[in-house]
Amino acid sequence: MNRVVDLRSDTVTQPTAAMRAAMFAAPLGDDVFGDDPSINALQERVADMLGFEAALFMPTGTQSNLCGLMAHCQRGDEYIVGQSAHTYRYEGGGAAVLGSIQPQPLAQNASGQMALADIASAIKPDDCHFARTKLLCLENTWNGHPMPMDYLAQATTLARQHGLAAHLDGARLFNAAAASAAPGETVAAAARRITSYFDSVSVCFSKGLGAPIGSALCGSKALIARAHRVRKMAGGGMRQSGLLAAAATHALEHHLERLADDHALAQRLAQGLQGIDGLQVRSAQTNIVFVDVADGRGPDLLAFLKARGVLATGLIGLRFVTHLDVDAAGIDRAIDATRAFFSQGAAPASALAAGRAAVY
Numbered sequence: 001m002n003r004v005v006d007l008r009s010d011t012v013t014q015p016t017a018a019m020r021a022a023m024f025a026a027p028l029g030d031d032v033f034g035d036d037p038s039i040n041a042l043q044e045r046v047a048d049m050l051g052f053e054a055a056l057f058m059p060t061g062t063q064s065n066l067c068g069l070m071a072h073c074q075r076g077d078e079y080i081v082g083q084s085a086h087t088y089r090y091e092g093g094g095a096a097v098l099g100s101i102q103p104q105p106l107a108q109n110a111s112g113q114m115a116l117a118d119i120a121s122a123i124k125p126d127d128c129h130f131a132r133t134k135l136l137c138l139e140n141t142w143n144g145h146p147m148p149m150d151y152l153a154q155a156t157t158l159a160r161q162h163g164l165a166a167h168l169d170g171a172r173l174f175n176a177a178a179a180s181a182a183p184g185e186t187v188a189a190a191a192r193r194i195t196s197y198f199d200s201v202s203v204c205f206s207k208g209l210g211a212p213i214g215s216a217l218c219g220s221k222a223l224i225a226r227a228h229r230v231r232k233m234a235g236g237g238m239r240q241s242g243l244l245a246a247a248a249t250h251a252l253e254h255h256l257e258r259l260a261d262d263h264a265l266a267q268r269l270a271q272g273l274q275g276i277d278g279l280q281v282r283s284a285q286t287n288i289v290f291v292d293v294a295d296g297r298g299p300d301l302l303a304f305l306k307a308r309g310v311l312a313t314g315l316i317g318l319r320f321v322t323h324l325d326v327d328a329a330g331i332d333r334a335i336d337a338t339r340a341f342f343s344q345g346a347a348p349a350s351a352l353a354a355g356r357a358a359v360y
């Protein structure tokens with residue numbers, strides 16, 4: 001009953017008993033020698049599923065994106081990316097620091113899309129004044145928003161017309177796929193429709209899919225060969241990593257179709273929070289719910305929820321993420337605790353200060 005309802009991220013999931021059993025049973029080798037059968041099976045499976053020649057297992061999505069960007073771009077090249085895209089904003093500037101790749105960040109609309117006209121005018125002519133524009137990087141889902149298929153088609157077609165390659169940060173690709181699947185279409189088939197627009201894609205197994213660790217970069221054989229060298233440089237050459245690959249393979253086999261359950265729980269949460277005075281549901285797409293909290297009470301709400309065993313993240317806006325380890329009862333606890341916070345009225349200033357101290 002008092003189990004913590006952890007809605008901070010879909011990265012917090014514990015491997016299921018069946019996933020642990022698959023890890024325990026995995027045949028292992030040494031992946032730096034290329035002979036870990038569980039790694040090789042995962043790489044073939046994910047490449048095949050997403051329609052690419054090859055794939056490379058990575059410890060993190062950050063390293064996967066970095067290896068992808070550095071496989072596409074040389075020192076002095078440039079990539080076009082959203083102003084609040086993960087690769088630009090939340091990866092320590094790795095493309096610039098480690099790859100000498102110049103980012104060209106562009107504004108995004110509320111759904112994460114860069115305007116096609118902005119992309120077109122950011123592509124530099126071949127002139128010694130400019131960095132060489134080589135790559136367009138999109139993210140799907142972005143803050144939970146699945147990108148419309150026609151936007152993916154238009155943006156990547158525009159990139160190709162100018163000789164740019166296209167990379168997808170698909171940390172939550174399968175959430176986008178689950179949201180975009182036509183009736184009767186599998187999540188894997190919908191994912192493949194999305195990835196068909198891209199030269200490379202990075203996917204995370206450690207988010208909605210529920211694996212403990214791991215990502216994969218997919219692309220052509222030549223691109224993956226270049227990325228392999230970067231991964232080694234970045235310290236990502238692992239040994240008996242088939243233990244981790246087995247968890248990812250288990251997730252691909254068993255956790256794709258159930259992503260719809262996470263999306264339904266996010267809707268349940270959004271509906272339960274709607275209409276609470278002092279709080280506004282800003283967006284509730286796929287498995288992520290964002291709310292705006294009035295009067296600077298976000299940190300106090302966060303502390304109040306935490307004291308009642310409900311964890312979220314944020315400041316002015318709060319973020320709640322659903323996943324494998326939350327159920328309807330947990331969501332209802334989050335709703336009830338939020339209602340309780342707003343029905344108690346404004347807390348005295350000293351309590352606000354105490355709440356803040358508790359958060360940070």
Ligand SMILES: *Cc1c(COP(=O)(O)O)cnc(C)c1O
Pocket residue numbers: 059060061062063065086087139141169171172204215
């Ligand atoms: C989580 C995430 C990543 C990679 O994160 P890691 O913590 O390095 O695995 C990349 N892009 C997006 C959009 C993400 O949400």
